Structure formats: C-alpha cells, structure tokens
Amino acid sequence: MKPLHYLTLILMILALIIALVPQNTTRPYKLTALQMLTEIRAGTQFVSPDEVADKIVKKDPSIQMIDVRNPREFDMFSLPGAINIPLQDILSETNFDLLNQGTKMNIFYSNGSTEANEAWLLTRQLGYQNNYVLQGGLNYWMETILNPMPPGNVISNDEIARYDFRKAASMAMGGGNISAIAPSAAAPAGTPKPGVVPVQKKKKASGGC
Amino acid sequence: MEKMNQPKKSRYLNPYIGGVLLGLVLLAANFISGRGLGASGAIKSVVVATTQTVAPKYAARTKYFQEYHEEHSGPPLKNWLVFQMLGVIVGGFASGAFAGRLKFKVEHSPEITSRRRLVFALLGGIFFGVGSQLGRGCTSGSALSGIAVISFGGIITMMAIFGGAYALAWFFRKNWI
Amino acid sequence: MGPLAVNDIISPNTNFFLAFVIGIGFGFVLEQSGFSSSRKLAGLFYGYDMVVLKVFFTGGVTAMLGLLFFSLFGWVDLNLVYVNPTFLTSAIVGGLIMGAGFIMGGFCPGTSFCGAAIGKLDAMIFILGLFIGVYFFAFGYPMFETLYKSAPMSSPKISTMLNLSDGVFAFILVVVALGMFYLAEWVEKKFPREEY
Numbered sequence: 356m357k358p359l360h361y362l363t364l365i366l367m368i369l370a371l372i373i374a375l376v377p378q379n380t381t382r383p384y385k386l387t388a389l390q391m392l393t394e395i396r397a398g399t400q401f402v403s404p405d406e407v408a409d410k411i412v413k414k415d416p417s418i419q420m421i422d423v424r425n426p427r428e429f430d431m432f433s434l435p436g437a438i439n440i441p442l443q444d445i446l447s448e449t450n451f452d453l454l455n456q457g458t459k460m461n462i463f464y465s466n467g468s469t470e471a472n473e474a475w476l477l478t479r480q481l482g483y484q485n486n487y488v489l490q491g492g493l494n495y496w497m498e499t500i501l502n503p504m505p506p507g508n509v510i511s512n513d514e515i516a517r518y519d520f521r522k523a524a525s526m527a528m529g530g531g532n533i534s535a536i537a538p539s540a541a542a543p544a545g546t547p548k549p550g551v552v553p554v555q556k557k558k559k560a561s562g563g564c
Numbered sequence: 565m566e567k568m569n570q571p572k573k574s575r576y577l578n579p580y581i582g583g584v585l586l587g588l589v590l591l592a593a594n595f596i597s598g599r600g601l602g603a604s605g606a607i608k609s610v611v612v613a614t615t616q617t618v619a620p621k622y623a624a625r626t627k628y629f630q631e632y633h634e635e636h637s638g639p640p641l642k643n644w645l646v647f648q649m650l651g652v653i654v655g656g657f658a659s660g661a662f663a664g665r666l667k668f669k670v671e672h673s674p675e676i677t678s679r680r681r682l683v684f685a686l687l688g689g690i691f692f693g694v695g696s697q698l699g700r701g702c703t704s705g706s707a708l709s710g711i712a713v714i715s716f717g718g719i720i721t722m723m724a725i726f727g728g729a730y731a732l733a734w735f736f737r738k739n740w741i
Numbered sequence: 742m743g744p745l746a747v748n749d750i751i752s753p754n755t756n757f758f759l760a761f762v763i764g765i766g767f768g769f770v771l772e773q774s775g776f777s778s779s780r781k782l783a784g785l786f787y788g789y790d791m792v793v794l795k796v797f798f799t800g801g802v803t804a805m806l807g808l809l810f811f812s813l814f815g816w817v818d819l820n821l822v823y824v825n826p827t828f829l830t831s832a833i834v835g836g837l838i839m840g841a842g843f844i845m846g847g848f849c850p851g852t853s854f855c856g857a858a859i860g861k862l863d864a865m866i867f868i869l870g871l872f873i874g875v876y877f878f879a880f881g882y883p884m885f886e887t888l889y890k891s892a893p894m895s896s897p898k899i900s901t902m903l904n905l906s907d908g909v910f911a912f913i914l915v916v917v918a919l920g921m922f923y924l925a926e927w928v929e930k931k932f933p934r935e936e937y
Binding site for chain 2: 743744745746747751756757758759760761762763764765766767768769770771772773774775777778779780781783784785786787789791792795796797798799800801802803804805807808811816817819821822823824825826827828829831832833834835836837838839840841842843844845846847848849850851853854855856857858859860861862863864866867868869870871872873874875876877878879880882883885886888889894896897898899900902907910911914922934
C-alpha cells in the first residue's frame with residue numbers, strides 16, 4: 356500500500372496547485388527583436404492601393420480586408436468585403452483563426468497607416484503570416500483610387516495607364532456597389548507586388564491513429 | 565500478523581511506480597513531438613505500405629488509401645508511430661531480458677488448451693483491428709493519450725472499450741479464470 | 742518551448758529518432774509492469790489483477806498534470822499539442838468492438854507488441870489478427886465509411902465541455918482516479934489469485 360499512499364499525497368498536492376493557479380494563456384513571441392527589426396526595415400508588409408483595388412475589382416477571393424478601426428468608423432465607411440477587427444480585439448481568442456492562417460492574404464487598413472501597421476507588428480511578432488498593411492490607409496486610398504488626380508502635362512504611358520486604372524477602379528467602388536465595370540487596363544506594371552504568396556500554415560502535430 | 569502489505573514479492577514493477585514512469589514517457593512524447601503514444605496507427609501504416617507495393621493501382625483508386633494520403637504526406641512507413649512501435653519491441657525485449665522472462669510460450673489459463681487460447685487471440689486481434697480503425701486509436705492512442713490531453717473523444721473511446729469488455733466478461737470467463 | 746517538433750526546434754528526423762527512443766521507454770515500462778501477460782491484462786475484468794487500471798490511470802494523470810505544469814511554466818504551448826478528434830458514434834461503436842477484442846484476445850495493440858517481444862506466441866497471433874482486422878476494414882471501407890465519419894465534433898476537451906478550467910478538471914480526475922485505486926486494492930483482496 357505504501358507506494359499508493361505516497362502517490363496519493365503527491366498527486367493531491369500537485370492537483371490542488373494546478374487547480375488553483377490560473378492558467379498561463381499568454382501567447383509567446385516567436386520572432387526575436389532582431390528578426391522583427393529586419394522585417395520592419397524591409398517594409399514588405401505594405402501593399403499599394405493599386406494592387407488592392409485591382410484585386411477587389413477582380414473579386415479576387417484570396418484577399419481579406421480587415422478594418423482595424425473602431426466599429427463606429429467601420430459602419431460609416433468600409434472597403435468592399437472588409438471585416439472589422441478593432442485593434443483592441445486583435446489578441447482575442449475568437450480572432451485567432453482569422454489572423455493566423457495560410458489560405459488568404461489579410462490586409463489591415465485604418466485611416467492612416469499607423470493602426471494597421473500596429474496590428475501587423477503585433478501579429479507578426481506572434482509568428483502569424485500572410486498579414487499585410489494597406490499603404491497609406493484610407494486617406495491615401497481616397498486620394499489615389501476614389502479621386503485619382505489626372506496626370507500633369509508631361510506624362511508617361513505608365514502614368515496614363517495608372518490614371519485610367521484608378522478612374523475605372525473608382526467607378527467600380529465609388530457607388531458602393533461593385534458593378535461589372537472592369538478597368539480597361541490591368542493594374543499598371545511597376546506597382547510593387549507584396550512579398551509572398553500565402554504560405555502553408557505549419558500543421559499542428561498529428562497523432563492518434 | 566496476517567495482514568501483510570504484499571502477500572508475496574512481485575516479479576513486476578509496482579504498478580503505481582510503473583504508472584508514473586509511463587506518464588513520464590507520455591509527457592515526453594507530448595513535449596517533444598506534440599502528440600501522445602499509440603499503436604494501432606502503426607498497423608495501419610504497414611497495411612497501407614504493403615497494399616501500395618503489392619497492388620498500387622488498386623490502392624490508388626480505393627477510397628481508404630486515398631484518404632490516408634490526404635492526411636499523411638510522405639511514405640507510409642516513415643511515420644512517427646512506426647518508429648515508436650519499433651522502439652516498443654526493443655524496450656519490451658530489453659525488459660524481458662533483464663527480468664529473465666524471455667521465453668516462447670502460449671500463455672493460457674490451465675483450464676483451457678493452447679489451441680483455444682490461440683483461436684481467441686486471433687479473434688480478439690481481428691476485432692481489435694476493426695475496432696481500432698473505427699475508434700481512431702486503441703487503448704494507448706485514444707484512451708491513454710486522450711486522458712493526458714483531456715480529449716472528449718479519447719475518454720469516450722476508453723469508456724466504450726472497458727464497458728464493452730466488462731459486458732462480455734462473463735461470457736468468456738472460462739478462458740481466464 | 743514545446744512541443745519541440747512542432748516549433749521546429751528539432752528536425753523531423755530527430756523527431757523520428759526520438760519517437761524510437763520514446764518507444765523503447767514505453768515498451769520497457771509496459772513490460773516491467775506486467776503488460777506482456779494477457780492473463781494479467783484480463784484480470785481487470787474479473788477482479789483478480791487490477792494492474793491495467795492502476796498503471797493506466799496513474800500514467801494518464803501523471804502526464805496530464807505534467808503537461809499542465811509545463812504549460813504553466815511556459816515550457817509547452819498546449820494549443821499545439823494534438824487532441825484526439827471526436828466522432829461520437831464511430832468512437833463508441835469502435836470502442837465496444839475493441840472491448841470485445843480485449844476480452845477475447847487479452848491484449849491491446851501496444852501490449853501485444855510487448856508480449857510478442859518476449860516470445861509470447863498468443864501475442865504474435867493477436868498481432869496477426871490485428872492485421873487481418875485492419876485489412877478487412879481497409880478493403881471493406883465502403884461498408885464502414887458512413888459510420889466512421891458520423892457525428893464529428895472536431896476536438897473538444899472535456900474541460901471545455903463542462904466549462905471548467907483544465908486545472909480544475911485535472912483535480913477532479915485525480916480524485917476520481919485515486920478513488921478507483923483504493924477500490925482496486927479492495928477488489929484484488931476479494932479475488933485473490935496467484936500472480937501470472
């Protein structure tokens with residue numbers, strides 16, 4: 356009986372401790388400070404409004420716009436297909452599967468770049484992938500896509516193409532409904548493409564049978 | 565005094581100590597590989613591997629094998645469980661060697677014959693083979709590992725296994741007692 | 742930070758090698774505890790040898806507490822550890838069939854390998870039966886498929902289902918397990934047999 360008595364004692368003590376001490380629910384940072392600095396300086400998380408507009412107009416299913424402003428601002432105006440994850444909820448368990456996945460490109464946006472970039476910083480440090488930031492945010496979006504400036508006197512073909520594209524995209528989005536008006540030109544060449552195509556998420560350990 | 569703790573010296577390890585050691589092995593598996601122990605999965609791997617070598621066209625168009633490949637990448641034998649089971653054989657052998665238990669024999673109750681024991685062993689294996697596929701694991705994979713990670717499915721399978729065995733125990737009592 | 746293999750702290754090949762080592766530990770402990778003997782294993786169902794209960798639940802509870810403490814110390818991320826998925830009907834039916842297999846064969850797959858390793862012929866025949874059973878399932882899969890995939894429930898943990906924290910559930914399970922151990926000691930005294 357002796358081993359059973361020892362076992363009882365030890366197990367009961369351990370079980371009591373584990374029942375009373377609150378669970379450790381923090382998610383650890385996966386990237387070192389140096390890795391983060393490298394990524395920040397490379398700036399590969401930014402996507403240009405042209406790129407995004409092109410994908411939205413083509414109804415590309417591989418992107419997901421994420422509005423990180425508060426719900427009130429989201430309700431007043433949001434980009435087509437966007438969902439609202441306010442910055443303060445970015446760590447919430449409910450949003451984990453949306454933010455840490457390997458099938459779509461999540462594109463954070465806010466009024467400027469600041470909040471969206473903050474969302475990216477946090478999620479990147481936690482090791483999540485496939486999250487990007489809309490360069491310039493909604494302010495820049497308004498300037499370039501919704502109200503594109505006509506090019507000046509001395510213009511290049513590139514600029515003409517870009518202007519045409521933006522006019523068409525603006526028509527496609529200005530009215531609030533995405534009609535079938537396709538831009539006459541594709542997104543102009545030379546817009547920087549965001550880095551990586553969505554990477555396969557690391558599989559959880561498999562087991563059982 | 566007739567109340568002694570252990571009536572005689574056991575040639576096996578004290579079960580509670582054995583249990584703690586087993587728990588540590590299971591803990592190591594979870595810590596190192598993120599999964600628990602298992603056994604029936606290794607049988608499945610061998611079945612898949614042999615079928616593919618012997619009848620590859622059949623395997624390619626049969627649902628069971630296609631689904632296996634959807635879940636597992638790489639050759640079926642290069643599988644965590646297969647390596648683990650190879651270790652089990654070595655470990656079991658080592659333990660038997662140390663304890664002087666290595667011997668070819670059919671272990672059976674003196675009330676029945678060897679042949680009867682072997683027939684039931686075969687039947688038992690067949691049932692367990694089918695059941696472990698449905699249950700997605702056996703006592704090691706589903707039940708034991710399930711307790712460690714508090715899996716609902718694991719515990720349900722465990723209760724069904726023990727429940728089923730208890731329910732039929734009376735009918736097979738002649739084989740054991 | 743564990744699990745080591747999932748976080749790429751060790752390579753897949755190291756993982757397989759360690760699987761082998763873990764298996765050695767598994768087999769060794771099982772055999773040392775007597776799980777290579779079908780008569781000892783079957784004793785659980787007749788009261789004369791409760792070793793299965795004692796080793797099994799002690800092992801499960803130890804590992805469970807171990808994982809929870811590791812998580813507490815930040816040594817393992819429990820979200821990355823595999824939790825068996827639940828397919829309710831399939832699990833129950835499969836379990837019952839396995840129960841029948843257990844009481845007839847006196848082994849389960851893991852212990853049968855232990856038994857075979859020390860020369861038990863009945864264990865080897867059991868393993869043969871296992872292969873037959875799995876082949877039967879594989880080739881007869883269309884028969885079983887609907888049952889196999891019925892009632893999926895992803896991978897729920899009991900603690901979540903009962904709305905308890907893992908720690909509280911662990912405590913309850915420890916109490917229950919200890920209770921079963923004392924009961925087992927009493928049962929063994931009631932049905933004494935010589936040891937196998």
